[in-house]
Amino acid sequence: MSKPKVSVLMSVYNGERYLREAIESILNQTFTDFEFIIIDDGSTDSTPKILTSYASKDNRIRLIRIEKNLGIAAALNKGLEVASGKYIARMDADDISLPNRLSMQLDYMEKNSSCSVVATRIALIDNKGNIIGYWREDIKTTQYYEIRNFLPRKNCIAHPTVMIKTAIAKKYTYNENQPYAQDYDLWLRLCSNGERIEKINEVLLYHRIHPISVTYLTISSGAERKNIKTKAIFLRDKIKTRKLTFFDLRVFIFLLQDLSIFIAGKIKYYIYSGFKKLFIFLGYFIGLILRRIFPFKSYSPIFFFFPFCHIGGAEKIHADIVNCIADKKPLVFFTKKSKNTKFKYLFQRGNVKIFDISLFVNIRFLHHICMGIIIIFINKHSKAVVFGANNEFFYKLLSYLKSNIRRIDLLHAFGGGLEEISLPFVSQIDIRIVTNTKTLTDLKEQYQAYGINPKFADRIVLIENKVKVPNNYPVKKKKEKEELKVLYVGRGSKEKRVHLIGEIATQCNKARIPARFILVGDVYEAVKDKDRKFCIFEGEITEHEKLNKIYEEADIFILTSEREGLPLALMEAMAHGVVPVVVKVGDIPTHIKNRFNGFLVENGSEKEIINSMEKILQELSMNRSLLRTLSFNAYQYALNHFRKPNFCSAYRKIILEGIC
Structure with a gap:
């Protein structure tokens, strides 16, 4: 052979x-x-x-x-x-x-x-x-x-x-x-x-x-140090052969350069760490003074740390969680500068106390003083709960909390970077809540990949999000040739790729597809100039009644994101019988069955996504019977899967176990 x-x-x-x-x-x-x-x-x-x-x-x-x-x-x-x-x-x-x-x-x-x-x-x-x-x-x-x-x-x-x-x-x-x-x-x-x-x-x-x-x-784990070690072993072996070349000399020179950069970085790190500890200690001292001035017993042992209070699906979910235990007078901290405060009122029901510490957190050493003050107030409790969601500040607190403090983390989806930032703190988190099965799978795979003890995977708990679903199917009273209302609700951030929706609107206009594109959210700048004339921009909407009316009148919910968990806006749209036409990402394929309760589009190139969605809109404009069937199926799925009557009881059980 x-x-x-x-x-x-x-x-x-x-x-x-x-x-x-x-x-x-x-x-x-x-x-x-x-x-x-x-x-x-x-x-x-x-x-x-x-x-x-x-x-x-x-x-x-x-x-x-x-x-x-x-x-x-x-x-x-x-x-x-x-x-x-x-x-x-x-x-x-x-x-x-x-x-x-x-x-x-x-x-x-x-x-x-x-x-x-x-x-x-x-x-x-x-x-x-x-x-x-x-x-x-x-x-x-x-x-x-x-x-x-x-x-x-x-x-x-x-x-x-x-x-x-x-x-x-x-x-x-x-x-x-x-x-x-x-x-x-x-x-x-x-x-x-x-x-x-x-x-x-x-x-x-x-x-x-x-x-x-x-x-x-x-x-992800010290590439500079590994690069130095590889060169050092190579040079050690070459020296043993006594056959050094000019190439080896160049390797040695760059090894010295790498070492100097690495050592300088370490020195800078230790200096920074020293100042950090000093300012945290200063925060402790200020906290002790504040504790004497204000009656400590009036403060709740439940502390929430969220990034924002601006308009967004995650913010709605965070507010729902807080309101599940509003009777316990929890303290809520916002740690990043919000684009606006339009959803702040959602957190203010009951006896919830709100603190916006974003100004302090975003200034380096004030950040550490702020940490010190908060740590003093948390650690004073014999039992307390610290709950963080999408929050780096929360992870930084963990190392300073006493062992009697229950630590709960909420992760909506992979891809934002926090799943990597959280890795050093996995052993310090008592419960990690995920909101969808895809994130649950991704998190367990990450633990396995990094050799994290399997017992920490047992601390991951799935609590799916909820939305209000009408008791009766909201029938879409639309004439056969009436234009379709294509709806987007969400942010204009990069990963949402809202510019694709603008391009789809333009192509539909060229193809004479009867469709009106309605965009809700701070998305005007995300759409290209040439495509804006084919879109209606409703801006940010905080009134539930107004948003529900838009859902009721919409036919299609469009989503072109490059990464997602399970968007709350998608769940709300389906609850109103709006047909999803969405990219196949995150946990979306778990809930959307192609041509049964919506359309799934492969997450290919941007051009492929635009062309695929244009063809789907063309089909739905010509086949209103299919549109009605998908609409009813989308509503029924939401009715059966998105109501989540146990949402509050699940969160109350996990949170209140820490103070009972």
Whole structure:
């Protein structure tokens, strides 16, 4: 049997989520003369079953099973031992190779015999396969001399893109003594010995960035320190050989530069930490004085920390939670500057006391004085509850609270960054509330990815949001050819992509689709100038009756967000029989069934979203019977799933357990 031209080498450890997509991207290459060596590095999930299934269908796949996890360097070296192709192509179990990748790289290697390694450029994708950006160092270094000059500073070669001569790979192998960047170590060793590393200036691989990826974990946990350690180990090994080169000298110079920057950063951190502690202590002292001036017994042991009181779905939910226990006279703190205070009144029912501390929190050292004062008032209680939602200030308080204080965190959705900020504080949080099943899954996956003790995942509690749903279906009295009312309710923030709604309105006008686009919220600036004439801007609405009337008159609720949990506005719209036409993100697909109670649009490119939604609006304008059916189904779903009569009792139980 003749040897294959290329050996594709892939190591996998517990990679079930993206493994099929990675395997198929290799099996579907236009170049087919390869063997696919997959090393299962001690996986404990369904990875072995997936691999066996593919191997039984394609004889190009060769499986190597390692019983105990050895790490990526040792696993890849196992694969190198059995590789028989002239070239080795690397692949990662969560990435996607474009169909012509192997063909283009093989052609390059055959035409450039002096080249030892050829890489390609990458595009970064998220966990759903959407392109989210590019690697800056990758873009800056596409020529041989650029790569060679840049490598002593930082890595600029994406490991899963490379094709390397097998003889070179087997000669050098991966350094199993390198705890982190084994690929970067290999590039340094190759360049030090005069081997050429080149790059095809074209994206031929999609590199996934997600909480379980090696790259993500490296970026999130001290990349500078790991970069320093990798260079130090490389230089130590080179010194042992007594064969130093000018390239090694450049690595040493940049190592010294990295060390000086790292040490300066540490010094700055310790100075800042010292001042922080000093100002927090000052806050303690001020708090003690204030406690003597004001009668402490009049203050509730329940403390809420929310970011804003401006108009928004999250703010409505926060107000609902506070009002569930308004009888206990809780204290509510707003920690960020709100765009307006139009929803502040929602928090002021009953005996709730409100403090806007955003002015102090946003000034660095006043921030710490403010923390000190609040900590004194919280810790005075023999039992107390501190409840935070979407709030970094809340996380900073946790380390200073006494053990008798119950700490509750509310997380609406992933993607805003707070899920990462909260990681160091997971063990200090007694209960983490999530509002939808997607966030529940994402949070548990994050814990697993970071090796967080599984017992902390048991502290996660699901309490879904509620909306008022009319007892009777609000029939839409609309004539057959009357224009559709397409509604958006929400913010004009970047992730909402409201500009797409403006472009959809323009395209519908050009296509003569009878549709009127009504936008509620602070969204005027989010819509492009050329599209505004096709939209009606209602501005921000605080009166429930007025907003309910708009819902009652609307036919379609449109949403183009790039990330979401389950928007409250979507729930309210469905409660009024408004048909959702929404992008398939977050927890939305859990509740919207395509062509049953709404339409789901794939979260593809912006142009694809615009075109898909235009076609859906065209169909609904021509098929009013379908529109009525979807409207009734949307209402029925809201009636059965969004009322949540136990909403208040669930929050009361969790919060009041801390003071009973």
